[in-house]
Amino acid sequence: xxxxxxxxxxxxxxxxxxxxxxxxxxxxxxxxxxxxxxxxxxxxxxxxxxxxxxxxxxxxxxxxxxxxxxxxxxxxxxxxxxxxxxxxxxxxxxxxxxxxxxxxxxxxxxxxxxxxxxxxxxxxxxxxxxxxxxxxxxxxxxxxxxxxxxxxxxxxxxxxxxxxxxxxxxxxxxxxxxxxxxxxxxxxxxxxxxxxxxxxxxxxxxxxxxxxxxxxxxxx
Numbered sequence: 224x225x226x227x228x229x230x231x232x233x234x235x236x237x238x239x240x241x242x243x244x245x246x247x248x249x250x251x252x253x254x255x256x257x258x259x260x261x262x263x264x265x266x267x268x269x270x271x272x273x274x275x276x277x278x279x280x281x282x283x284x285x286x287x288x289x290x291x292x293x294x295x296x297x298x299x300x301x302x303x304x305x306x307x308x309x310x311x312x313x314x315x316x317x318x319x320x321x322x323x324x325x326x327x328x329x330x331x332x333x334x335x336x337x338x339x340x341x342x343x344x345x346x347x348x349x350x351x352x353x354x355x356x357x358x359x360x361x362x363x364x365x366x367x368x369x370x371x372x373x374x375x376x377x378x379x380x381x382x383x384x385x386x387x388x389x390x391x392x393x394x395x396x397x398x399x400x401x402x403x404x405x406x407x408x409x410x411x412x413x414x415x416x417x418x419x420x421x422x423x424x425x426x427x428x429x430x431x432x433x434x435x436x437x438x439x440x441x442x443x
Contacts, residue, residue, distance in 0.1 A: 228321055231306075243308075243309075243429040244257050244366070245302075245307055245308045245309065246301060246304055247301060247307075247308075247366055247367075248287070248299065248300070248301040248366070248367040248368075248369050248375070249299070249300065249301065249364040249365060249366055249367060250297070250298075250299050250364065250365040250366075250367055250378050250382075251297070251298045251299075251300060251312070251361065251364050252296070252297050252298075252358075252361070253295065253296040253316070253358055253361065254294060254295050254353065254358070254359045255294045255295070255345070255357055255358060255359065256342055256356055256357060256358065257258075257341045257357055258294040258295075259294055259338065259341045259342065260293035260294050260318060261293070261294065261323065261338065261357070262291055262292065262294065262296075262400075263293050264327050267323060268291060268324060268400055270319060270322045270323055271291055271319065271325065272400070272413045273413045273431075274315065274318060274319050274322070275289065275298075276413075276414055276415055277338060278311065278315055278333060278391065279414070279415050280415070281317060282304050282306070282311060282314070283305065283306035283311065284300060284302055284306075284311060284314060285300060285301050285303065285417050286298060286299070286300045286402075286415075286416050286417065286419070287299040287301075287375060287379070287402075287417055287419065287422070288375075288378070288379045288382050288383070288401075288402045288406075288414060288416060289386070289401060289402050289414055289416070290382045290383065290385055290386065290398075290400065290401035290402070290403075291400040291401065292385060292386070293416075297323060297365060297382050297385070299375065299378060299379065299382065300311075311388075312361070316357075316358045319357070319358075320355075320356070320357040322395060323357050324342075324355050324357070327339065327342075332359055339355065342355045342356055342357055343355055343356075344356045365378075369419075372421035372422040372424070372425045373428070375419070375422045375425070376422050376425035376426045376428075377429070379402075379406065379422070379426065380426070380429060382401070382402075383398075383402070383403035383406070383407075386398040386401065386410060387421060395407060396408050396410075399412065400413065402414065402416045402425065405418065406418070406423065406426055413442035427442040
């Protein structure tokens with residue numbers, strides 16, 4: 224299905240997850256078209272932050288962890304029982320696409336043209352029509368079993384350490400466009416996340432194992 228808006232934007236909705244549970248918890252990765260580094264400027268980062276908070280406060284989205292990189296948004300999330308995950312995801316992509324395109328048209332001409340060329344896609348009969356598309360299709364999402372908090376803890380560790388692995392920061396909690404500080408220092412981050420006590424305990428267990436390993440290694 225193609226969803227169109229009045230500003231000439233499309234979001235493709237033929238996304239699927241094997242054995243999809245509309246109210247399950249998922250590790251979701253959203254990637255920009257061509258992996259375009261759109262989220263290097265604050266204006267685009269704030270679009271994602273504001274939209275996440277709006278969907279959390281008003282649309283039934285529950286976020287357990289997140290991390291925004293230059294061309295990818297990672298989220299561990301689910302929705303409230305009376306909400307459709309697929310519909311919420313579709314609406315989130317459509318809304319952020321419109322806001323990002325609006326911001327692009329306020330860019331200097333050279334950069335504006337460069338971004339439009341990346342996001343412009345042909346569709347329709349023989350590709351005769353041109354539309355702007357920011358997000359790639361989501362082909363798969365990783366299911367997170369909430370009955371096993373150690374699984375979510377492992378994926379939060381993975382998610383929070385992405386900026387460290389990319390050498391953007393030295394410590395995960397220093398990266399403000401993620402939920403690392405919420406978990407590691409107790410400092411409330413930019414997005415209002417939901418923290419589960421069992422998951423926090425599992426994260427503490429992971430840190431304890433790391434400390435024990437370092438102690439044993441240093442004694443050698």
